[in-house]
Amino acid sequence: xxxxxxxxxxxxxxxxxxxxHKELAWISQPMQREKINQFLDLCxxxxxxxxxxxxxxxxxxxxxxxxxSFVCSQSRPHFRRVLNGTGVVVHxxxxxxxxxxSAVEAVSDACRYxxxxxxxxxxxxxxxxxxxxxxxLCRLTGAEAALVVNNNAAAVLLILDTWAKGREAIxxxxxxxEIGGSFRIPEVMAKxxxxxxxxxxxxxxxxxxxxxxxxxxxxVLMRVHTSNYRIIGFHKAVSQEELVALGHKxxxxxxxxxxxxxxxxxxxxxxxxxxxxxxxxxxGLDVISFSGDKLLGGPQAGIIVGRKKYIDPIxxxxxxxxxxxDKMTLAALEATLRLYLDPELARTHVPTLSMITADASFLKxxxxxxxxxxxRRFSDRLDLTLVPSVSRVGGGAFPEQDLATxxxxxxxxxxxxxxxxxxxLATNPPLVGRIEDDxxxxxxxxxxxxxxxxxxxxxxxxFEGLGKDGLKDKEYKK
Ligand SMILES: *Cc1c(COP(=O)(O)O)cnc(C)c1O
Numbered sequence: 001x002x003x004x005x006x007x008x009x010x011x012x013x014x015x016x017x018x019x020x021h022k023e024l025a026w027i028s029q030p031m032q033r034e035k036i037n038q039f040l041d042l043c044x045x046x047x048x049x050x051x052x053x054x055x056x057x058x059x060x061x062x063x064x065x066x067x068x069s070f071v072c073s074q075s076r077p078h079f080r081r082v083l084n085g086t087g088v089v090v091h092x093x094x095x096x097x098x099x100x101x102s103a104v105e106a107v108s109d110a111c112r113y114x115x116x117x118x119x120x121x122x123x124x125x126x127x128x129x130x131x132x133x134x135x136x137l138c139r140l141t142g143a144e145a146a147l148v149v150n151n152n153a154a155a156v157l158l159i160l161d162t163w164a165k166g167r168e169a170i171x172x173x174x175x176x177x178e179i180g181g182s183f184r185i186p187e188v189m190a191k192x193x194x195x196x197x198x199x200x201x202x203x204x205x206x207x208x209x210x211x212x213x214x215x216x217x218x219x220v221l222m223r224v225h226t227s228n229y230r231i232i233g234f235h236k237a238v239s240q241e242e243l244v245a246l247g248h249k250x251x252x253x254x255x256x257x258x259x260x261x262x263x264x265x266x267x268x269x270x271x272x273x274x275x276x277x278x279x280x281x282x283x284g285l286d287v288i289s290f291s292g293d294k295l296l297g298g299p300q301a302g303i304i305v306g307r308k309k310y311i312d313p314i315x316x317x318x319x320x321x322x323x324x325x326d327k328m329t330l331a332a333l334e335a336t337l338r339l340y341l342d343p344e345l346a347r348t349h350v351p352t353l354s355m356i357t358a359d360a361s362f363l364k365x366x367x368x369x370x371x372x373x374x375x376r377r378f379s380d381r382l383d384l385t386l387v388p389s390v391s392r393v394g395g396g397a398f399p400e401q402d403l404a405t406x407x408x409x410x411x412x413x414x415x416x417x418x419x420x421x422x423x424x425l426a427t428n429p430p431l432v433g434r435i436e437d438d439x440x441x442x443x444x445x446x447x448x449x450x451x452x453x454x455x456x457x458x459x460x461x462x463f464e465g466l467g468k469d470g471l472k473d474k475e476y477k478k
Contacts, residue, residue: 004047007058011036017064024068027075035071042070073428083455085433087405087443089355090260090395094432096293096300097352103298103335110331117327130315132330136337140263142281143288143305147315148333153183154323155289155302156257160192160220162314163253163287167219168197172205172238174231175224179259179396185224194219204236207246214250221247223256223285230400240275240283253286253310260397261290261303263340264347269357272401277305286310292329294395297352298336299329355445356393360404366444367406370452374408377456381463383411387436391445409439412463423462431458 014036018024024032043063046052056062082094090096099107109115120127130147137146149155160169169189176198178184189196197218199209210221221243240256247254261277280288287310292301302323304314314320325333339346347353364386371384378384387409390402410433412420420440424431433442447455 001047004052004055004058005044007055008040008043009060009063011040014039014064014067018068018071021068023072027071031075032071035074036067038074039067039070076428081429083429083431083451083458084446085431085442085455087389087391087403087407087434087445088394089352089391089446090294090393090397091446092395096395097297099299099332100297100336100339100349100351102339102349103332106331106335107299107328110327115327115331117330129324129330132334133337136334136341137303137305140337140340141277141288141305143307145308145311146303146305147311147320148292148325148330149302149304149320149323150325151300152257152259152261152289152291152302153188155304156185156188157192158302158314158317158319158323159255159287159289159304160189160194161319162317163255163310164189164192164194164219166193167195168213168215168217169194169220169222170197170199170210170213170218171222171224172200172209173198173202174200174205174235174237175226177224177226177229185257203231203234205238206236207238207242210238210243210246214252218250218252221252221254223254225257225259240280240285244284244286247286248284254284255287255306256280256285256289258288258290260294260296260395261288262295262397264295264343264353266356266398271356272398274398281305287314291395292333292336295352295356295393295397296336297346297350299332301325301329301333303333356403358445360406363404363444364406366449367408369449370408370442370444370447370455373452373456374410374459378459378463381413382459383413385409385411385439387439387441389436389441389443391443403445405443405445407436407439407441407443409436409441410459411439420462424458427458427461429454429458431455431462 011033015029015032018032043052043058052058084091084094116127118127118129133148134146138144149158171185176185186196197213199205199213223240223243244254258277258280262274263277265276267273277288277290285306287304287306289302289304290296292298292303304311336350339349347357367386371386374382375384387407389405389407391405392403393401410420411417415423417435417438417440421433421435424433433440435441442455
């Protein structure tokens, strides 16, 4: 055993060898040193445990390869891509929307080069950040003016801070929602300094409830899209048109937090009716806010559109400076919005839209192909099946909408569904799926066919119970 210990090379010898290794070039020297030491500790442990007994296993060529993949896998960035096999398209925990290719390129250019972010190329003088998207947003929604901030929560805060600080905002009790991730309408309102005036009952609110609540301290009438839940049964909400009529009668701005805020009409794809931003603008709402990365399928952003006389003071609010959007977001948003100028182009090129509108027979054929490929590779270790099921839109949108799909169900002969699930979380990239009736399931809706190779590699990796560094799984995870 002592002789085996003596065969272990020095840290410096590894460092020297890694100096010309292209995958390791981006890992700092101190980090490499730390990981090599950990690797050597593991080797010593394997010698003590008599996992390594043959000096051949400590041959330099063998060891340096193992050490390199150990250092690589242990120095991976914390923030990484994952494969989404859940079928939830706007998966908040997995980064909501993924971007269209043209948006990705726009972000890359915005980062790599100087830009006209706040520079007017016609005059050679200072320009306005929002100019890049304001016209597009107006054209797409029919609104008079627009601006964009960090996210929709920021948009709601900024709108209320501008129009209702220290005064009353009237909201229906049925709309005081909480959105996942700690966004609660009453709390955001409190932060803005607006005084929440609740009206109606949880299930029913009438126009007269709003009207009776209006007084000299009323600043706005507010609607909130109850994105993530539905009241069914004995239920009454005031329509956009009714509220607009009331607001305008009393010269009060009527604002709406639309949540997802889709520019695309999904009803042609057999989905439940959801008002589009265009329809909401046409209904006469004065200020409307929505997210950039939910149904729109763009980057994280809070988009505010509406009548110029109400939008202008929002633009000049000092708070706006603290909530402003960055150049990468702006680049991605403009590229995404440009696709919407042709709705069919948007549907085929904005991944969120193409995944939501993917039809059941297409998904079934895709699932069959996935199953075949997996079967060819893993039939000795895996049972595979197709499971008719449903996917979800996610992001609090269309909460009750079932999207028909076909899942590929996987059962390992020696693995429980939970063990499979955990093994896939440790692969590179990790593969996130869902468990249905003891099958670990992958939904083809959110898995790009071009990434099937990666799914197969992930399966291979998980099934071997080995990390790519060749260390046994339990050691790998320590
Ligand atoms: C999602 C949502 C928000 C928060 O939007 P972010 O862009 O995540 O800040 C606010 N209001 C409603 C109704 C929502 O659905």
